[in-house]
Amino acid sequence: MSDATRLTPAQILASYDGRPLRIMEVCGTHTHEIFRLGIRKMFPAQVELISGPGCPVCVTPVGFIDEAIWLAEHGATITTFGDLVRVPGTSGSLATARAAGARVQVVYSPLDAVDYAREHTDEQVVFLSVGFETTVPASCLAAKQALDEGLTNFSLLTANKTMPNAYAALRDSADVFLYPGHVHAIIGTALCEDLVAQGVSGVLAGFTAKELVTALAVAVAKGATGEPFFVNAYPRVVRPEGTPQAVALIDELMEPCDTEWRGLGVIPQSGLKLRDKFAAVDARRVFNMPAIEGRANPACRCGEILRGSCKPSDCPLFGRVCTPQHPVGACMVSGEGACSAYYQYGGDML
Numbered sequence: 001m002s003d004a005t006r007l008t009p010a011q012i013l014a015s016y017d018g019r020p021l022r023i024m025e026v027c028g029t030h031t032h033e034i035f036r037l038g039i040r041k042m043f044p045a046q047v048e049l050i051s052g053p054g055c056p057v058c059v060t061p062v063g064f065i066d067e068a069i070w071l072a073e074h075g076a077t078i079t080t081f082g083d084l085v086r087v088p089g090t091s092g093s094l095a096t097a098r099a100a101g102a103r104v105q106v107v108y109s110p111l112d113a114v115d116y117a118r119e120h121t122d123e124q125v126v127f128l129s130v131g132f133e134t135t136v137p138a139s140c141l142a143a144k145q146a147l148d149e150g151l152t153n154f155s156l157l158t159a160n161k162t163m164p165n166a167y168a169a170l171r172d173s174a175d176v177f178l179y180p181g182h183v184h185a186i187i188g189t190a191l192c193e194d195l196v197a198q199g200v201s202g203v204l205a206g207f208t209a210k211e212l213v214t215a216l217a218v219a220v221a222k223g224a225t226g227e228p229f230f231v232n233a234y235p236r237v238v239r240p241e242g243t244p245q246a247v248a249l250i251d252e253l254m255e256p257c258d259t260e261w262r263g264l265g266v267i268p269q270s271g272l273k274l275r276d277k278f279a280a281v282d283a284r285r286v287f288n289m290p291a292i293e294g295r296a297n298p299a300c301r302c303g304e305i306l307r308g309s310c311k312p313s314d315c316p317l318f319g320r321v322c323t324p325q326h327p328v329g330a331c332m333v334s335g336e337g338a339c340s341a342y343y344q345y346g347g348d349m350l
């Protein structure tokens with residue numbers, strides 16, 4: 001490899017001639033931006049970029065969609081971000097449930113769902129709380145607001161995930177992780193330092209073209225050595241201590257639990273559920289919901305894609321049967337999903 005000290009980050013990427021490297025971008029927004037900005041085209045053949053399980057919609061299992069449909073069919077008004085409406089469940093989606101008469105409202109924040117509950121006291125309003133440490137504080141804030149106002153018609157259906165044990169589950173899938181900047185803006189960098197001690201390498205990356213190329217250049221330059229490392233390449237936002245107030249809010253309302261990830265199965269203690277004292281805003285308890293197990297379409301390869309073991313273009317349905325207009329799996333629904341990114345920007349990379 002050339003002398004990295006005299007090269008720009010883009011030149012470091014383009015001139016890399018070291019050992020083969022697998023870099024996994026864990027964050028769905030990174031996946032989307034890397035495709036949109038054409039950064040993949042800067043990579044030499046021996047560097048493989050793998051899309052990981054960082055899209056919250058993509059990792060949400062089929063059973064959760066079935067639970068939301070069950071609630072809608074039992075009188076709840078479902079409030080959710082738009083992507084989840086089109087994600088297929090075992091038989092149908094929230095969109096098909098809505099077409100059949102269920103109440104499904106798209107909102108732009110959990111607090112919008114509280115507003116809806118306040119204005120519709122004759123409806124039981126459930127907000128679908130999915131996503132990682134980045135979005136959980138907003139769900140917690142909404143639940144607290146509803147309780148503080150004495151609303152008895154608002155609850156959360158949770159499928160929230162946390163990253164620490166997911167990294168452990170994925171450690172053999174990549175040589176270097178591109179860590180999600182917004183997750184670590186909340187939880188800080190201690191986890192990344194701990195992972196180095198376990199032999200796991202990673203770079204914390206921001207979201208602009210310059211930040212992404214810089215982080216990827218660091219990943220190849222340091223990854224070439226084969227020595228475990230961690231570099232915070234997003235210091236303008238991620239502080240070592242994270243955002244303690246947000247962590248405290250999550251800890252007040254929620255506790256760790258085992259949870260299912262699409263494609264990765266159940267990862268112990270990688271989810272968050274509402275604590276017993278917040279049962280009044282836990283939709284599963286409010287509605288006394290039975291255990292519901294979903295079944296994914298066996299032709300869909302989202303699971304393998306999320307594990308980094310195949311690419312969207314390896315799926316026989318990609319672009320033929322499965323498109324953003326007619327998605328078969330979650331990875332084609334979400335704008336952050338790998339299949340969607342390949343479909344929109346993949347072009348000559350397929």
Ligand code: SF4
Nearest residue numbers: 300301302315322329
């Ligand atoms: S292209 Fe569609 S069916 Fe194939 S893995 Fe992606 S989402 Fe699933």
